Amino acid sequence: MAGLYNSQFVQRLTRGVKGLLPMWDVSEKANISLLTVSENATFLIQDEARNQRFIIRVHRPNYHSKKEILSELMWIQSLRQQQVLNTPEPLTMTDGSLVAEFDDEGTARYVVAFEFLPGDQPNEDESLVAGFELLGATSAKLHQHAKNWTLPDGFERKKWNFESAFGPEPLWGDWREALGLDEQGKVVLEQLCQLLESQLEAYGEGADRFGLVHADLRLANLLADGHDLGVIDFDDCGFSWFMYDFASAVSFLELSPLLPELERAWVRGYKSISLLSAEDEAMISTFVMFRRLLLTAWVASHPETETAAEAGFDQYTQGTIELAKRYLAENEQQDTSPLSEKRILDMNAFEAKSGQHKENVTRRLDNLGAASVLFYQEPIEMVSAQGAWMQAADGKRYLDFYNNVPCLGHCHPSVVAAVSKQIATLNVHTRYLVSVVDDYLESLKATLPESVSNVVMTCSGSEANDLAMRLAEQASGGTGFIVTEDAYHGNTSLVTTVSPSIIKQGSLPDNVVAIPAPSSSVYEGDIAAGFAAKVAEAIETLQQRGIRVAALLVDTIFSSDGIFFEPRGFLKQAVEVVRNAGGVFIADEVQPGFARMGDTFWGFDFHGLTPDIVTMGKPMGNGFPMAAVATRPDYLQSFCADVGYFNTFGGNPVAAAAGQAVLNTIQQENLQENARKMGDYLKQQLQFMAQQSSYIADVRGQGLFLGIDIGEKDNKHNPNPTKTRHIINGLKQAGVLIGAAGKYGATLKLRPLLTLSRYEADFFLDALSKHV
Known part of the structure; x- marks a missing residue:
């Protein structure tokens, strides 16, 4: 044994086990012999005086919690009680508990005991295919039980999915640390990782395909004793895709020329017990690669183990790369597809x-x-x-x-107090004179340019932008809108048309043109001129469609596009272009407004602009639903002469009280x-x-x-x-x-x-x- 697993280490664990033997009513003089050691250490205990034999497993530290170990034993007990398969019985101690513990030089070691199950590992020579048919049938029995078993309260086991395997805190380490992994190999495995995530996400984690699995059901964990078959080592059991159990079965056999035949045998055995859909079968190669990459990480993080040494370190890594190349070639269409644009809700x-x-x-x-x-x-x-x-x-x-x-901040005491007081006093629509409403509107207007001196209260930013668009159409005489490519401005029927980031199917209507966000990667050295030129192109496109521009509508920090604000003042040129064409400028301040910019209270102030229409929402009430449109009086007068506007809950006294508390707190607390x-x-x-x-x-x-x-x-x-x-x-x-x-x-x-x-x-x- 190499590394950590040397004779001194085994002697230390043996002493710890020996001290626990009386807890199972076994003499400390019983013979203790090491069977296997990888991460856990497994010992055979033989008490000749009492004719007793049983197995003790010493768990590796800082991996499974005591609750997780007990949960494993609960599943084993259920499998035994329902006679699903033959597996060793967990042995209780004299005090009735199942998990013991000893101190290993300052490290807590959990210990469990199982009955001794006779038998030998099935041969992996000429009977390998037959063994895999047996594995398939055994897996199907386990999966049937898992699907129908109601988990006991407090049941807790690890999850084997993409996140736990290759996420920021992988359970078995990072495959990127594998020995012998060069830059070309990294590129291949990164591509593999991306494709695996895509495939697994598309397959999903529905209850019919994801549940409690053994997660290490290999021939090495079967014991054949004549016609009896036993299943051992549930230490890796947890929640994963049921097809992952096949991938576990072929661990370290992925490059074997027998692999296709082993797969057919496993599927044949599985179908002898339970149904298996074509979609499940089609995912088998994905789970084989998932497991292989996971094991590559394990080998990299456990070089001291005999298993890792037998796998071959550098050779194992190179084998993984070769398998990945084959898998990527078979899935070439997915692998070569470009980065897909993401919708904001996705x-x-x-x-x-x-x-x-x-x-x-x-x-x-x-x-x-x-x-x-x-x-x-x-x-x-x-x-x-x-x-x-x-x-x-x-x-x-x-x-x-x-x-x-x-x-x-959540539940800010000033807002809570203001809302509580007002809702206990009066809450009504805006058809009555209520001073708290006008007091708030005057406080809000004090933060805005004098030209936008009329404020219409709504309940959401979507409503505010909807009204703003209608005001812009009335003021300009046009119906065309210019927005950025990944903008989000709300979810009413009208505002959805100017929110490319929420549209999953279809294209924008003819009266909406989306332009690239003001990114240096698009406009390089002159964002102001480049962005203004794109606005001019959009106006020309609208004109070619017979549509007059109504407005340039932007969130002034371009938050959904990826957050863009530099250089300071770049928006001025674009606004000038749209105004020269007869359109107006709508500043969507729903996200950047209310002091968030630091240097300025509003995003448009950061660019030295005076908007024609300002919309706001989200932070106005610190969680109380309220929003508003601030605009020029002539815009509102013209609009209301044709249509009029009323909002039952917009501008109610409770909203005004919440809004006033927010403004006061921003000022008082600097x-x-x-x-x-x-x-x-x-x-x-x-x-x-x-x-x-x-x-x-x-x-x-x-x-x-x-x-x-x-x-x-x-x-x-x-x-x-x-x-x-x-x-x-x-x-x-x-x-x-x-x-x-x-x-x-x-x-x-x-x-x-x-x-x-x-x-x-x-x-x-x-x-x-x-x-x-």
Whole structure:
């Protein structure tokens, strides 16, 4: 034995086991012999005086929790009780418990005992194919049981999916550390990784294909004793795709010329017990590659084991690369497809249909149907929030670095008090004179240019942008709108037409032209002139279609496009172009407004502009639903002469009270200055991190609205949505919530609270540094 697994190590474990033997009513004089050692150590205990033989497994440290070990034993006990298959019985100690523990030089070692099951591993020579048919049938029995078994309370096992295998915190290490992996090999395996994620995501984790599996059901874990067959070693059991059990069965046999025949035998055996769909069979090669890449990571991170040595280190890595090349060639169409553009609701919505929240997810889907959007592959059930922190049902706290709606912090006491007082006094529509409403409107107008002196209150930013578009049409006499390619302005019927990022099928209507966002990668050295030229081209396109331009509509920090704001003032030329053509400028401040920019209260102020129409929403009420349109009085007068406008809940006194509390707090707590100061600190630290990172390509933004471009390792300027998603989920594990933006979903979008503290900023920075 090499490395950690030397004779001294085994002697130490043997002493620990010996001290525990009386707990199973076994003499310390019993014979203890090592059977196998890889990560866990397995011992045979023989007490000749009492004619006893049994197995003890010493678990590796810092891997399975005690709850996870007990859960494994629960499944084994259920399989035995229901006579699904023959597997060794977990042995209880004299105190009735199943898991013992001893101290191994300061490290806690969990220990379990099993009955001794006679038999030998089936031959892997001429009977290999027959053995795989047996494996297939055994797997089908296990899967049938798993699908029908109600998990006991507190059942907990690891999940074997793409995130746990190749995400930011992989269970078995990083394949990129494999011995003998050169740059060309890395490129191949990165391509493999991306394709695997795409294939597995498309296949999904439905209950008919994802559940509790053995996860290591190889011939080595079968014991044949005459006509009896036993299944051992459930140590890797957990939640994964059922077809993953075939991939486990062919571990270290992936390059064998017998592989196709072994697959046919396994499928034949499986179908003798249970149905297997064509779609399931078609995924088998994907799971073989998934397992092989996972084992490549394991071999790289466990060089001290005999298993890793037998696999061959460098040779094993090269074998993985060759298999990956074959797999990629077979899936050439998927592999060579370009980066796909991401829709805004897709890039942040990682829907989960399994896991601990499965019942609640099903309930949500039953209620909201296809309109349901849940963040993260494993959703979070939130129960409370205070300040910058949210708390989940399982007690875990999360730093909210994404949600700019509660700009002052969740449940801010000033807003809570104002809303509570007003709703207990009066809440009614705007057809009555209520001073709190006009007081608020005057406070809001004090932050705006004098020319936009009429304010219409609505309930959402979508409603505000809808009204703004109608006002622009009335004022200009046109119906054409110019927006950016990945813009999002809301979800009413009208506003959806100017929100390319939400449209999944079809194209924009003829009266809408989308232009590239003001990125240096598009416009190079002169963003102002380039962007203005694109606006002029869009106006000409509309004219060719017989349509007059109504407005240039932009979110002034271009948040959905990936966050663009430099150079300061670049928007002026584009606005001048659209006004010269008879159109108006609508500044969508729903996201950048209300002091978030730090230097300025509004995004348009950052560019030295006076808009014709301003829309606002989200942070206005710190979570209370309210929004508004500020515009020139002549625009509103002309519009209302033809149509009129009324909104039952827009501008209600409770909304006004919430809005006033927000404005007061921003001023009293000097939050605009805090946004500037903390934004500068965050940006400086992120730019320094980018210099050290293999993945951070760029850091952009202003104040507390920042974007971080994520690229491929050692090729940072090639967008990497896969890595971006891994970072988002990795930060979730670390207790930080962020989102994504941009054409490919490869930009991390940061919108921390205006009250952000240095501690909270450092908490985020520390978590991010571990994933980039």
